Amino acid sequence: MPDVCVNVAVRVRPLLRKEMFNGHRVCVRVVPGTSQVMLDLGKKNTFSYHYAFGPESSQEDVYDQSVRPLLDSLLQGYNVTVFCYGQTGSGKTYTLEGGSQAEEEGLINCVAHDLFCLLDESSEVADYTMKMSYLELYMEELRDLLDLPTSHKVLHIREDERKNTASLRGVGLECCSRSHREPVTSAGELLSNLDFGKALRHTTHRMNDQSSRSHCILTLYLQQRIQDPKTSLRTVRTSILRLVDLAGSERADKTGNTGPRLKESMHINSGLLALGNVIRCLAIRGIPVEASLTFLTETPSLPDCLEIP
Ligand SMILES: Nc1ncnc2c1ncn2[C@@H]1O[C@H](COP(=O)(O)OP(=O)(O)OP(=O)(O)O)[C@@H](O)[C@H]1O
Known part of the structure; x- marks a missing residue:
């Protein structure tokens, strides 16, 4: 850690x-x-x-120094979040998802490959399960990018009594299930699910040819079963990794946006402002300001480690 x-x-x-x-x-x-x-x-x-x-x-330099060490924390049972934040066109999506050349592989690819390698090679992990969810927050509306039939429907953000955030379909009595968590068993599977989800993302505007107009949250839910060779005590360790591609902050006077695009920018900037306030409040132990984006990127209060006698 x-x-x-x-x-x-x-x-x-x-x-x-x-x-x-x-x-x-x-x-x-x-x-x-x-x-x-x-x-x-x-x-x-x-x-x-x-x-x-x-x-x-290079992409490798960024990954090796700033993100690779976090995988060790994740495997130890800590929850980890990586945010890419910056002005529109500054390189957030490039850093996370990569460029067009093979050597420009992004952080998500590197994480996917290394994580499965580390888990498969670990001598203490008896077995593990990994699930992924991929959500988009666009104009304060939450969509499930891994669930094609319902991806056009809005999800609702709710908190349970333990302050865990859930994204639910429908409201009240119609509230049926939470957002989709797809089991993944390899890096290839994870990345192909991601490609599927990316195609549904909201993009484009003037300052950057392929601009992300939404906040996108990829979450990996890891559950490892650890067996102590000496005591035979089995432990279930759960942890979460979030990789968040935030929509670019922008100044209306520079983009020249009007109408719906201007409204998009206002939602993007207000979400980013709330997120910045929350991080600042957490740093000084103040009371965080809450918004859809901050609920979604919150880490759950589930115990990180459960012991099974
Ligand atoms: N380190 C880099 N090396 C080479 N090209 C880069 C680098 N970072 C970004 N680019 C290029 O800059 C352009 C903008 O990058 P990108 O789309 O990742 O920005 P962004 O911050 O995600 O923007 P937005 O918030 O509008 O989605 C792209 O053409 C991308 O290929």
Whole structure:
């Protein structure tokens, strides 16, 4: 488990061809050999993070340093969430899902492959089950991206008496089942389910050709059965990994959005603001502000570890 419960990594992407063509220039640099970035704003401003990746950093560098260690925590029974946050076009989806070349594989691919390898090779894990859910929060409406017949229907967010958040279909007496959790047994299966879900995602607008217009939450529910070789005590260890691709924050004056697109932006920005407030409140142990996005990314209060005599 890392020493601190929130780590922040900053990634500066290279200029895109069209940005170079339009005469844009780099205004943020990583200070060599440090985890600091410097803004070129006349007087120099420097900011420190846990990790800082410059335009030359590969997907592998980002994964190995900032995400791979979290898999060990997950296997130990800790709940883990990775958020990709930033302005529209800053590279969140690229970082999580990857680019068009083989060497540009995103964090989700790396996690999928390593997680199954670690579980299969672990000497303490007798067996395990993994399930996944893939939800989209668009304009404050929640949709299940793994359930085609109902993906167009809105899910409702509810909390049980233990403060666990559930996403349910229907309301009141019609409230029948929670969002779909698909069992997965390999990285290939996980990634093909993801491709299925991605096709249903809301995308596109002007500042970025393939812009995500929704917050997307991939959750892996892991249950491991651990057998102690000395005592034969069996333990069931449950933990959750969330990989969250947040919609890009944006300024209405820069996007030129009007009408429904402007309304989308307002929902995106208000969700991000609430999330930022919650993280800030948690850091200073204040009272969090609640919104759909913050309910969905909350980790459950289920016991992480159950012992079976
Ligand atoms: N590290 C990188 N190296 C090369 N190209 C990158 C990198 N990061 C992002 N890009 C490119 O920049 C463009 C925008 O990236 P991306 O779509 O991931 O942004 P985003 O933050 O997810 O945007 P939005 O919030 O609008 O969905 C894409 O063409 C992507 O291929």
